[in-house]
Amino acid sequence: xxxxxxxxxxxxxxxxxxxxxxxxxxxxxxxxxxxxxxxxxxxxxxxxxxxxxxxxxxxxxxxxxxxxxxxxxxxxxxxxxxxxxxxxxxxxxxxxxxxxxxxxxxxxxxxxxxxxxxxxxxxxxxxxxxxxxxxxxxxxxxxxxxxxxxxxxxxxxxxxxxxxxxxxxxxxxxxxxxxxxxxxxxxxxxxxxxxxxxxxxxxxxxxxxxxxxxxxxxxxxxxxxxxxxxxxxxxxxxxxxxxxx
Amino acid sequence: xxxxxxxxxxxxxxxxxxxxxxxxxxxxxxxxxxxxxxxxxxxxxxxxxxxxxxxxxxxxxxxxxxxxxxxxxxxxxxxxxxxxxxxxxxxxxxxxxxxxxxxxxxxxxxxxxxxxxxxxxxxxxxxxxxxxxxxxxxxxxxxxxxxxxxxxxxxxxxxxxxxxxxxxxxxxxxxxxxxxxxxxxxxxxxxxxxxxxxxxxxxxxxxxxxxxxxxxxxxxxxxxxxxxxxxxxxxxxxxxxxxxxxxxxxxxxxxx
Numbered sequence: 001x002x003x004x005x006x007x008x009x010x011x012x013x014x015x016x017x018x019x020x021x022x023x024x025x026x027x028x029x030x031x032x033x034x035x036x037x038x039x040x041x042x043x044x045x046x047x048x049x050x051x052x053x054x055x056x057x058x059x060x061x062x063x064x065x066x067x068x069x070x071x072x073x074x075x076x077x078x079x080x081x082x083x084x085x086x087x088x089x090x091x092x093x094x095x096x097x098x099x100x101x102x103x104x105x106x107x108x109x110x111x112x113x114x115x116x117x118x119x120x121x122x123x124x125x126x127x128x129x130x131x132x133x134x135x136x137x138x139x140x141x142x143x144x145x146x147x148x149x150x151x152x153x154x155x156x157x158x159x160x161x162x163x164x165x166x167x168x169x170x171x172x173x174x175x176x177x178x179x180x181x182x183x184x185x186x187x188x189x190x191x192x193x194x195x196x197x198x199x200x201x202x203x204x205x206x207x208x209x210x211x212x213x214x215x216x217x218x219x220x221x222x223x224x225x226x227x228x229x230x231x232x233x234x235x236x237x238x239x240x241x242x243x244x245x
Numbered sequence: 246x247x248x249x250x251x252x253x254x255x256x257x258x259x260x261x262x263x264x265x266x267x268x269x270x271x272x273x274x275x276x277x278x279x280x281x282x283x284x285x286x287x288x289x290x291x292x293x294x295x296x297x298x299x300x301x302x303x304x305x306x307x308x309x310x311x312x313x314x315x316x317x318x319x320x321x322x323x324x325x326x327x328x329x330x331x332x333x334x335x336x337x338x339x340x341x342x343x344x345x346x347x348x349x350x351x352x353x354x355x356x357x358x359x360x361x362x363x364x365x366x367x368x369x370x371x372x373x374x375x376x377x378x379x380x381x382x383x384x385x386x387x388x389x390x391x392x393x394x395x396x397x398x399x400x401x402x403x404x405x406x407x408x409x410x411x412x413x414x415x416x417x418x419x420x421x422x423x424x425x426x427x428x429x430x431x432x433x434x435x436x437x438x439x440x441x442x443x444x445x446x447x448x449x450x451x452x453x454x455x456x457x458x459x460x461x462x463x464x465x466x467x468x469x470x471x472x473x474x475x476x477x478x479x480x481x482x483x484x485x486x487x488x489x490x491x492x493x494x495x496x497x498x499x500x501x
Contacts, residue, residue: 052403072405082396086418086495095414099404129498147404 002061003028003151003183004049004074009058010208011044017208018044022058024202024211026151029181031174033194034202035242041209042187046153049185050076062151075148079156081140083128089139090115090124096147111146117179118142119172134165141173145180154186158193170196174219191238195219195231203241213241285465293465294472300454301473307449309477311367311442312435315374319431322375323382330383331390331416332408341387344380352377353441360445370442370450377438378431385427389420425489432481440474451477 004026011018019041026032036042047053049060054069067073075096083092090108097107115121118138128136137157144152157173158166174197177184188194194201195217203213217234225231267287273279274286285293294301330337352373359369393416401411443452451474458466490496 050403052399071403076400076403078396078400080396082394082400084397084415084418085499086421086493096404099401099406099410127495127498129495 001028002026003030003063004185005061006045006049007059007061009045009048009055009060011041011048011053011055012208019048019204019209022204022209022211024185026183026185028183029178030183030199031177031197032185032200032202033198034185034187034204035189035191035194035238036204036209037242038189040204040206042204043155045204045209046076046155046185046187050074050153052076073148074150075144075152077140077144077152077154077157080160081128081133081136083136083139083143085128088125088127089120089131092128093120093139093142093146095143111142114142114145117176118145132165133161134169137161137169138172141176145182149180149182151183151185154184156187156189159188159190166193173197191235191242192226194238195234196225201238203238205242282462282464285468289465290468290472293463294469297466297469301451301470304449304451304454304470305473305477307447307453308436308439308443308451308474311370311439311450312374312432314367315371315438316378316431316435318371319375319378319382319435320428323379323386327383327386327390328412330387331412337387344383347376348380350376352438356442356445359442365446369445370439370447373442374435374438377434381430381434382424382427385423385430386420389423390416392423393419421489421493425485425492429482429485432485433478436474436478436481 002025004024006022006024009022010020022045024032024034024045034042034045044053048055051060051067051069051071051073059066059068061067062073083089084095087095090111094102094104094107094111097110098104102110112124115124118141120135120138120142123131123135128139131139137160141152141157144154158169161169170193176182186197196219198217198219201213201215201217202211203215204210205212215234215238219225270284271287274281274284274288326340330340355376356369356373359372363369363372397415398411401415406414439450440452440455443450444456447453451470455467455470458464458470
């Protein structure tokens with residue numbers, strides 16, 4: 001069953017049409033990526049899916065219910081970690097729980113067992129400025145997880161990290177998502193990242209932006225999947241598809 | 246260790262410069278280059294400061310009380326107006342230019358009018374301090390609200406947070422830096438404003454004392470009260486620094 005379905009979404013700003021007639025779906029527990037060049041309308045599509053903006057046409061269905069233009073229903077993790085510098089890591093991650101009306105003490109109790117799993121044990125009382133970029137992203141992901149433990153939209157979540165940190169974050173992320181059965185839909189313009197983390201890949205191209213291709217992807221279950229022949233073949237294929245747009 | 250030494254040296258520069266000015270001043274007085282009644286020597290000023298100290302402390306209390314009342318009211322009013330102007334765009338558009346305009350009105354010029362309207366009690370003094378402190382605080386808070394990270398605001402809105410929650414969780418904490426900058430200006434304005442308002446009348450306060458010694462041509466005491474006024478302002482500014490450090494513990498971890 002689809003957790004999220006978007007049907008024929010379109011969005012314009014004035015006379016400028018940004019995306020047109022986009023339909024996507026995310027199944028339960030599925031990791032799906034959206035690939036495309038910068039300025040192609042990827043973030044606009046995510047704003048529509050998260051309800052931050054209303055589409056000019058089409059609709060968004062979440063668990064069978066029409067939620068078009070309604071915000072606050074799915075977790076949305078944006079490019080930077082957006083941690084509040086004046087709150088500790090623990091206070092940052094429980095924000096969604098507090099917004100839902102939970103008391104601070106109860107929210108902290110709920111968060112406590114998950115700190116170790118998110119690699120943040122012992123850092124609960126630290127301020128974001130005391131942590132590395134990777135750790136901050138983990139905290140941001142934990143906050144998003146508390147917002148929605150079902151579906152996460154992520155806009156280039158690892159783009160601000162250095163290559164080594166990004167690599168370790170990607171494998172950690174894959175494991176934690178699988179473990180919790182999360183459905184994720186994330187934007188990336190890194191073909192490697194899409195192939196390492198996705199069950200399915202959408203390619204967005206053209207002006208206005210449209211879904212030009214939808215590819216199934218199986219992540220090779222080996223230690224360094226990016227070194228396998230299958231991975232390289234898929235990488236060349238996707239790169240050609242993007243370049244031909 | 247080197248950083249600490251450098252910090253001490255940096256603090257010694259202004260002290261050495263002040264010492265040089267005082268030395269030159271003393272020399273000018275001893276050589277009688279300026280008539281004594283026009284410029285008392287530092288030695289005489291220090292003596293006046295010592296002998297008049299209990300009186301100066303007593304008058305400082307009155308001035309500080311007025312300054313605290315005026316500053317407290319301006320802080321509360323600035324916070325209310327800043328929130329309203331932040332929430333309602335039409336209020337911002339209507340009020341901001343007026344706020345800037347009032348900054349150009351000299352407080353010394355309106356002081357006699359305030360006495361005329363409110364009498365010689367504490368009221369005109371508090372109103373004058375309010376006029377001097379309200380707008381720097383309002384502008385500091387509005388600027389602070391606008392400094393809130395747009396990404397964080399967007400995140401809160403994506404989680405369906407209401408204005409009051411965003412204000413409490415995001416805008417007010419982001420405005421702290423700007424708030425304390427405004428407060429540093431306002432505390433010194435409040436003391437100076439109190440002294441100016443006391444020139445116009447009253448029974449106590451550093452401004453009242455200043456008027457009395459001026460009329461008696463006791464310029465050594467005049468300098469003594471000027472020093473006390475400056476020291477009081479400096480102590481208050483330092484107090485704001487200490488409060489800011491305590492109120493913003495995360496700042497020490499942020500990269501400069």
